[in-house]
Amino acid sequence: MPEPVKISPQYDEEEDVKQPERTGPERTEDRPSEERHGAKRKLGYFRAHPHAKWVILAVVVVLIVAGIFVWQYYSVRESTDDAQIDGHIDPISSRVTGTVINVLHDDNEVVQAGDLLVELDPKDYQVAVDRARADLANAEANAVAAKVGVPLTKATSSSQLTAADAAVKAAQRDIESAQARQNEAQANYAKASDDLKRMDLLIAKDEVSRQQYDAAVAANKAAKANVDEATAGIAAAESKAAQAQAQAEAARTVPEQLKVTQARAGAASAEVQRAISALAQAELNLKYTKIYAPVTGVLSKRSVEPGQVLQAGQPLFSIVNLDDIWATANFKETQLKNMKVGQKAKIKVDAYGKDFDGTVESIGAATGARFSLLPPENATGNYVKVVQRIPVRIRFAKGEDPNHQLRPGMSVEPTVYTK
Numbered sequence: 001m002p003e004p005v006k007i008s009p010q011y012d013e014e015e016d017v018k019q020p021e022r023t024g025p026e027r028t029e030d031r032p033s034e035e036r037h038g039a040k041r042k043l044g045y046f047r048a049h050p051h052a053k054w055v056i057l058a059v060v061v062v063l064i065v066a067g068i069f070v071w072q073y074y075s076v077r078e079s080t081d082d083a084q085i086d087g088h089i090d091p092i093s094s095r096v097t098g099t100v101i102n103v104l105h106d107d108n109e110v111v112q113a114g115d116l117l118v119e120l121d122p123k124d125y126q127v128a129v130d131r132a133r134a135d136l137a138n139a140e141a142n143a144v145a146a147k148v149g150v151p152l153t154k155a156t157s158s159s160q161l162t163a164a165d166a167a168v169k170a171a172q173r174d175i176e177s178a179q180a181r182q183n184e185a186q187a188n189y190a191k192a193s194d195d196l197k198r199m200d201l202l203i204a205k206d207e208v209s210r211q212q213y214d215a216a217v218a219a220n221k222a223a224k225a226n227v228d229e230a231t232a233g234i235a236a237a238e239s240k241a242a243q244a245q246a247q248a249e250a251a252r253t254v255p256e257q258l259k260v261t262q263a264r265a266g267a268a269s270a271e272v273q274r275a276i277s278a279l280a281q282a283e284l285n286l287k288y289t290k291i292y293a294p295v296t297g298v299l300s301k302r303s304v305e306p307g308q309v310l311q312a313g314q315p316l317f318s319i320v321n322l323d324d325i326w327a328t329a330n331f332k333e334t335q336l337k338n339m340k341v342g343q344k345a346k347i348k349v350d351a352y353g354k355d356f357d358g359t360v361e362s363i364g365a366a367t368g369a370r371f372s373l374l375p376p377e378n379a380t381g382n383y384v385k386v387v388q389r390i391p392v393r394i395r396f397a398k399g400e401d402p403n404h405q406l407r408p409g410m411s412v413e414p415t416v417y418t419k
Contacts (some may be wrong), residue, residue: 182230189223
């Protein structure tokens with residue numbers, strides 16, 4: 001009897017007819033048939049929806065364009081949330097010791113540069129100024145006297161030297177005159193001695209009178225006295241000459257005496273300068289009893305009260321200058337490849353949810369870790385590579401904060417446009 005013909009189940013392309021579930025092991029020869037059936041189903045779907053492929057193509061194109069746009073958008077922007085606003089906080093302290101008598105401002109007040117903040121008791125410093133002025137007057141008087149003494153000493157010393165030289169010459173002439181008198185007296189004495197010897201011979205023969213002999217004896221004695229007197233005159237003249245020579249030697253020290261007088265005048269002038277400096281310092285200390293604001297800003301951290309005794313250098317206030325603020329952004333080192341000074345930036349302030357314009361002003365010279373209290377030491381053998389951060393200063397554009405809403409310490413999120 002003939003075998004029955006096996007008829008395979010048919011698949012309708014337009015109707016998705018589910019094939020009977022196979023309970024036995026899958027036959028490898030059936031897989032190509034299933035793949036053909038899947039392809040036919042897809043082909044049937046696109047035949048039923050002819051615009052679907054264009055929609056899919058458009059979606060793919062949009063995704064590619066969007067991806068390119070997103071890549072271009074973020075490739076020229078570098079952002080970080082590790083950033084905050086910074087500014088100058090100027091400490092105000094006393095430069096002198098004193099008692100506070102008046103405090104004119106309080107915390108959070110806006111002050112202008114030059115506004116009076118604190119007054120100290122000025123009495124002690126006023127007394128010091130008066131004393132310094134008196135010392136200056138005394139020093140100036142001494143300096144005037146010393147300066148007048150210089151030409152006076154010069155003139156007096158010169159006249160003394162001239163007189164001494166003249167006295168030396170006169171004493172020398174007196175010596176010569178005394179020597180001449182001595183020579184004359186000795187000559188007279190010699191003549192008188194000779195006359196007396198002749199009288200001795202004549203008186204022995206009674207050829208002369210006794211009176212004549214006595215006269216010869218008297219003349220001899222007188223001549224001897226004249227010789228002694230002339231000798232004493234020479235000694236006196238020599239003594240006067242020695243005295244005149246000593247006076248001349250003393251007078252020849254005029255340059256040294258003049259130098260001494262000029263040195264005294266210089267010392268007096270230096271004392272005047274010292275007194276002037278002392279007066280200037282006393283006046284400065286008096287001026288320091290009034291403490292003024294050095295810059296315009298907002299006062300903070302008041303630590304002074306009336307009646308308090310201040311020491312030099314003791315802090316009183318801090319002034320925050322809100323006209324000079326910037327953002328310090330700690331970017332990763334991998335973000336600095338294309339970052340340069342002068343690039344534009346947007347700064348989002350967390351407190352206001354608002355973006356402010358800015359410009360990259362400078363890039364830090366070292367990482368934040370290098371300026372920490374305990375810098376890392378990578379040579380210990382425990383090295384773990386960590387991405388470092390470098391501070392970048394971003395200056396707010398002029399006029400971005402006219403109402404001074406920004407405060408140092410606020411958190412911000414800056415974005416730098418690198419191209």
